[in-house]
Amino acid sequence: MPRIGVIAGSIGRASINSEVAQALVALAPEGVEMHLIDISQLPVYTSDYDRDYPQAARDFKDALASVDGLIILTPEYLRSISAALKNALEWGSHPTGMSSFDRLPVAIGGVTKGGLGTVAAQQGLRAILGHLNAPTMGQPELFLRYSPEVFPGNGVIADQAMADRLEAYLAAAVRHIELHAPVAAL
Numbered sequence: 170m171p172r173i174g175v176i177a178g179s180i181g182r183a184s185i186n187s188e189v190a191q192a193l194v195a196l197a198p199e200g201v202e203m204h205l206i207d208i209s210q211l212p213v214y215t216s217d218y219d220r221d222y223p224q225a226a227r228d229f230k231d232a233l234a235s236v237d238g239l240i241i242l243t244p245e246y247l248r249s250i251s252a253a254l255k256n257a258l259e260w261g262s263h264p265t266g267m268s269s270f271d272r273l274p275v276a277i278g279g280v281t282k283g284g285l286g287t288v289a290a291q292q293g294l295r296a297i298l299g300h301l302n303a304p305t306m307g308q309p310e311l312f313l314r315y316s317p318e319v320f321p322g323n324g325v326i327a328d329q330a331m332a333d334r335l336e337a338y339l340a341a342a343v344r345h346i347e348l349h350a351p352v353a354a355l
């Protein structure tokens with residue numbers, strides 16, 4: 170049974186990416202274990218911590234080690250990923266030589282209220298994940314425009330066409346993760 174972590178790249182109380190992350194977890198296909206990985210408690214990364222990671226960072230790295238792959242939903246702030254998501258990527262990829270993202274398969278998507286989706290943020294995220302040696306799913310892409318009528322809260326999806334789209338995306342993400350998940354050493 171594949172274990173998939175879901176990271177919402179925004180940490181605000183009214184985060185629309187967190188709302189959609191909850192919806193994805195609720196849509197988990199049978200036989201797939203999905204859970205949210207919280208990045209909101211991570212302090213700002215600095216290499217000063219590399220000798221003694223704070224508990225929140227150790228918990229984050231443990232969460233990454235416990236999954237076969239990730240789905241990352243990124244907001245778009247100033248044509249890039251959020252500072253919170255960049256910070257989480259820093260924590261997970263350090264100390265140098267101990268990256269939790271190395272060979273960890275990732276599917277990405279994003280939600281915005283704007284008309285262009287999260288195209289620029291996802292492009293930047295793909296570049297970072299490539300540098301981290303994390304196999305990243307190319308298709309299908311997931312650019313969502315947020316609507317409270319479609320996502321009324323608590324992970325509910327009030328539109329069947331959106332639910333179908335997310336289920337198709339999840340099926341592709343599961344295939345990608347199963348194909349690229351590192352094999353555990355015997």
